[in-house]
Every structure is written in structure tokens, then in C-alpha cells.
Amino acid sequence: MSKMSTERTRIALNGPTMGTRWSALFFAGSGFDPAPVRAELQEAVDEVDAQMSTWKPDSDLMQLNAAPVGKWLAVPEQMAAVLRLGLEVGRASGGAFDIGMGDAVTAWGFGPDPAGSDRIRAAMARPRRHAHEVLEIVGPLVRKSAPLVLDLNGIAKGYGVDRLAETLQAHGIHDALLGIDGEMRALGLRPGGQPWTIAVETPDPERRAPHSILALQDAAVATSGDYRHWVELHGHRLSHTMNPRRGAPLASSPASVSVVAGNCAEADAWATGLMVLGPDKGAELAKKHRLNVLFLIRDEAHDTRSMSVGPLFGEELEKGPGIGALRGLGQATVD
Known part of the structure; x- marks a missing residue:
């Protein structure tokens, strides 16, 4: 086998997502075409953003936020998995991690709109129950038993990195470094x-x-x-x-x-x-x-x-x- 056939090329891919950029670094054999992999990596993070963004009014998360209390709503499998993990860490942390802080996040100006004094006062005055006490999940079905505004910004980027990893692994690439805005995952x-x-x-x-x-x-x-x-x-x-x-x-x-x-x-x-x-x-x-x-x-x-x-x-x-x-x-x- 010639030396040329065993040489590995450094491949560095990136693209926009969630107001920042994703990155993927790995090594591949000569002749490797990165274009299809880059397209699938972009598709993977676009899917996460489309489901879990609070900046997209038509995202699955915003539809869940708009759903009436007590109504079961079907959500994508990926989002259901993230919600379950969010509730799990919420319980384990005694509510220190809480995916039900969407009203406060928006009120203080960390969403699409600037901070608003009336909304801040309302967010601080609202009696609070943790998301893991209010949100019910059965398979792909989710419902709120009390008013709740969800925000997944504390977990969605990390999940996006995991989706990048799954996408590369599906292409047989098991050694890589992946990231979104400083959240990183090392494969192999x-x-x-x-x-x-x-x-x-x-x-x-x-x-x-x-x-x-x-x-x-x-x-x-x-x-x-x-x-x-x-x-x-x-x-x-x-x-x-x-x-x-x-x-x-x-x-x-x-x-x-x-x-x-x-x-x-x-x-x-x-x-x-x-x-x-x-x-x-x-x-x-x-x-x-x-x-x-x-x-x-x-x-x-x-x-x-x-x-x-x-x-x-x-x-x-x-x-x-x-x-x-x-x-x-x-x-x-x-x-």
C-alpha cells in the first residue's frame, strides 16, 4: 500500500446555529468528500433549533408554550428526550436547573425582546413551581398541569453537540472534536x-x-x-x-x-x-x-x-x- 493511501487529512467544518456557530474537527483518508457530511451536520443542528428555539415563533417549543394548561400535545422525539433530561436534572438538582424559566428569561431581556419593567415585576412576583412538578411526559405527549413557560437554552446547545456526534458516527467517523459556542464533545x-x-x-x-x-x-x-x-x-x-x-x-x-x-x-x-x-x-x-x-x-x-x-x-x-x-x-x- 502506498504512503499516499494511508495519509489522513485534517477536516474542519463549521456553520451557523442558535445565534452562534457549530464546529467539527476530524481526520479522514485522502479523497474524502466533506460536503455531504457538512450538509448533514448542518441539518442536524437546524432540526434542534427548529424544535427548541425560543427565537422562532413556530418552533415546537413555542407551540408547547402556547398550548392550554391540561392539553396533551405531541412533540418530536428529540425534544421529548431533552425535556425528560431537563426534568431529570431539575429533580436531581432540587430545582436549581429549571427549564420552566422562560417568562423570566424573556422579561430580563435574554430572549428576542428587550427587558421590560412590567414583565420583570410579573416574573418576580409569580408563585413558582418547578418544571419537574408541572410538566408531564408520556412517550411523545406532553402537557402542563399549571401555567409554565419553557426555555431550553440551558440544554439545547449541549444536545446539539450530541446530535453532531451522532451524525458523524453514522458516517463511520468515531474520532472527532465537536462544539457549539464552547460546549464541546470529544469522540475517540x-x-x-x-x-x-x-x-x-x-x-x-x-x-x-x-x-x-x-x-x-x-x-x-x-x-x-x-x-x-x-x-x-x-x-x-x-x-x-x-x-x-x-x-x-x-x-x-x-x-x-x-x-x-x-x-x-x-x-x-x-x-x-x-x-x-x-x-x-x-x-x-x-x-x-x-x-x-x-x-x-x-x-x-x-x-x-x-x-x-x-x-x-x-x-x-x-x-x-x-x-x-x-x-x-x-x-x-x-x-
Whole structure:
């Protein structure tokens, strides 16, 4: 066999989705045509967006939001699976992750419309029941037993990454790095047998720089933070993460929370829930559920320290400056 026939070419594909871009990186033999794969990857994330977007008035999610209380509505299988996972993480997190925050998200200006004072007051005054207490799912059928406005922004991008992974695997590609807006999933290994390296960003809105490096194989990582997505209201910068108890953005939180899990939708949901809980209660819950979590915590002097939990990070540890190599699903280097 000639050398030419065994050479592998680096393939980097990307496209628009959910207000940002998806990416796929893998290696293929010479003569590989990436066009059909790119088309199917785009179709996969377009399908997720069409079902779960709050920015598309005709999405399946918005139709469910508009459905009367008590009415069963058939939803696509993919969306039903995401709703089930959202409710599962909601129960496990004690409601810290709640897919029923759509009214608050919209009121505070994190949806298609700007923030509105009347809507903010209504969102904060509304007696709240968690989505896992209100939403019923039987197969593809869903109904609300009480008024509820769903928002899947804390899980849909992660699920979109998982759909990218499934699409590549259907093409026989089992080694790849996939992402949407920083939510990443590693399939297999790089050529040469090395894990894929993924940076956890320094929580600084003014610059992009790596804080930590994860080297992962067959695992996903999602990060929730206070430094990329926000709105300014009356001169105050408000993070996009909602406190389900208040119907308002978090008043205080870690700078970021990164969760490593087997799939990206689960990592995405847990990152949001642990952001809400904060490092103390969040770390306790993460240990209970054997989650792999990296908290980045900003002090009053705007210095950042890290606290990590889980088998990947050697159970639980707290680190200031320095470097540690930690093993589990892969390897993590925390600076």
C-alpha cells in the first residue's frame, strides 16, 4: 500500500446555529468528500433549533408554550428526550436547573425582546413551581398541569453537540472534536492516540485566554459563566443565568462552572444548575452524584481561584496558582 493511501487529512467544518456557530474537527483518508457530511451536520443542528428555539415563533417549543394548561400535545422525539433530561436534572438538582424559566428569561431581556419593567415585576412576583412538578411526559405527549413557560437554552446547545456526534458516527467517523459556542464533545482520540485537548476559558469578559486544559476521550464538557452573555439594566451588568427561586438573574455566583460528562446535554444542564447553587452547595451535590466539576471563583480583588470535584479531578481539591495533573475520563491541567 502506498504512503499516499494511508495519509489522513485534517477536516474542519463549521456553520451557523442558535445565534452562534457549530464546529467539527476530524481526520479522514485522502479523497474524502466533506460536503455531504457538512450538509448533514448542518441539518442536524437546524432540526434542534427548529424544535427548541425560543427565537422562532413556530418552533415546537413555542407551540408547547402556547398550548392550554391540561392539553396533551405531541412533540418530536428529540425534544421529548431533552425535556425528560431537563426534568431529570431539575429533580436531581432540587430545582436549581429549571427549564420552566422562560417568562423570566424573556422579561430580563435574554430572549428576542428587550427587558421590560412590567414583565420583570410579573416574573418576580409569580408563585413558582418547578418544571419537574408541572410538566408531564408520556412517550411523545406532553402537557402542563399549571401555567409554565419553557426555555431550553440551558440544554439545547449541549444536545446539539450530541446530535453532531451522532451524525458523524453514522458516517463511520468515531474520532472527532465537536462544539457549539464552547460546549464541546470529544469522540475517540486524535491521530497518534492522544486525547483531544479543550481549553476552559479564563472568566474575563475583556479577553479570551485559557485558564485550564482538559484532555478528554469519549467525554463532553460544558461551561456556564457570568462573563460572556449578559444584559445591562440601569447601569448594572446582569448574567443570563436565572435564579429559579427569584425569577431574576443570579445576584452572586461562581465566575464559571465547567462539567465533564458522558454527553454534552447532561454536562450543559448540570453546569447551569451548579452555577445557581454556587461552589459550596454545588460541590456537595456534585460529590453526591459523582460529577466532574471545575468551579472558577472570583474574589473581591478579581483574582480567580479554582475548586474541583469528581473522579476526573481526584475527588475534591482546591487550587490557587500552580499546575496539577488530574486523571479520570481524561486528564485536566488546572492553572
